[in-house]
Amino acid sequence: MELVAAALDGDRYALARLISLIEDRHAAAQDAMSALFPHTGRAHLIGVTGPPGSGKSTLVNALAQQIRELERTAGIIAVDPSSPFTGGALLGDRVRMRDLTGDPGVFVRSMATRGSLGGLAQATNDVVKVLDAAGFDVVLIETVGAGQSEVEIARTAYTTVVLEAPGMGDEVQALKAGLMEIADILVVNKADRPGAARTARALEMVIDRNAARDSDAWQPPILQTIALDGSGVPELLDAIDEHRRHLCATGLLAERERRRVERELVGVLERELLDRLVSRLGREHLDRWIERVVAREVDVYTVASRLCETV
Ligand code: GDP
Numbered sequence: 001m002e003l004v005a006a007a008l009d010g011d012r013y014a015l016a017r018l019i020s021l022i023e024d025r026h027a028a029a030q031d032a033m034s035a036l037f038p039h040t041g042r043a044h045l046i047g048v049t050g051p052p053g054s055g056k057s058t059l060v061n062a063l064a065q066q067i068r069e070l071e072r073t074a075g076i077i078a079v080d081p082s083s084p085f086t087g088g089a090l091l092g093d094r095v096r097m098r099d100l101t102g103d104p105g106v107f108v109r110s111m112a113t114r115g116s117l118g119g120l121a122q123a124t125n126d127v128v129k130v131l132d133a134a135g136f137d138v139v140l141i142e143t144v145g146a147g148q149s150e151v152e153i154a155r156t157a158y159t160t161v162v163l164e165a166p167g168m169g170d171e172v173q174a175l176k177a178g179l180m181e182i183a184d185i186l187v188v189n190k191a192d193r194p195g196a197a198r199t200a201r202a203l204e205m206v207i208d209r210n211a212a213r214d215s216d217a218w219q220p221p222i223l224q225t226i227a228l229d230g231s232g233v234p235e236l237l238d239a240i241d242e243h244r245r246h247l248c249a250t251g252l253l254a255e256r257e258r259r260r261v262e263r264e265l266v267g268v269l270e271r272e273l274l275d276r277l278v279s280r281l282g283r284e285h286l287d288r289w290i291e292r293v294v295a296r297e298v299d300v301y302t303v304a305s306r307l308c309e310t311v
Helices: 002-008 012-023 027-039 056-069 087-100 117-133 148-154 196-210 233-250 252-281 283-294 300-309
Strands: 044-050 074-080 106-112 138-144 159-164 185-188 222-224
Touching (some): 012 106, 012 117, 233 252
Parallel strands (some): 159 185, 185 222
């Protein structure tokens, strides 16, 4: 496949084209993914998540610049499940464009929901693979940390960075959104703003409560950054590298990879089985059952087991 060969060479047009095929769930995308797959598994996958406005786009931009300083390359995927038309993500891209356009070592792509959130998660998995196969050293996955589906997408990464900013209310937002459990590194961004130290202390208290259990376990460091001028960003990249070393040394990287593949396979199977079932029975058949459930003639579990018997 010419497109795959060009994408493997890092050809930007081919990358953009391939990603569009994935988003459209085009039949050719599946063959392309199979051809790409043997070339994946080298990039470090970094998730960056946090409440809206905490500075994710700005920080990812600064991280990419720091990665370039070290002569490494970065692919960036900005996932915005809340917006069907990439409003927020586009804004983020504009911020990035200013500093990163024209640099062949950086590739930025926004993704938004076109259908289901599950579809978005799978499309994100595939785009990660495309950028990994294209040879980017690091793939940064930026998601708004606002709900369970976003958390799921963040778990695609090997190292998850959770952002918090001061002055977003007294409570730690990340705590409310259930992001603390997935944090490998915690960042208080906007450290130039008043209240940054207080936010860091609030995070420390939560971490301390969770610590103590296992002294060998990774203790998520709490860093402070000013994404706007890059302060603290080299330290953040050091912490990310250290986390990767920890994952490799303890065998956790392989374990995370296994869990990731399991989640992905289960997701793909669910969709594939459902697609097959629907195409075999026909949409109208399914609709008739739906009507019968609506009429309280039968319950969904009974319908599901009957339908499964037919495959
Ligand atoms: P996102 O919604 O989490 O992606 O946040 P953005 O990156 O779009 O940033 C939200 C706003 O915060 C923008 O106006 C940024 O310029 C600003 N911002 C980002 N980082 C910093 C920082 O370190 N300090 C200050 N004062 N403002 C920041």
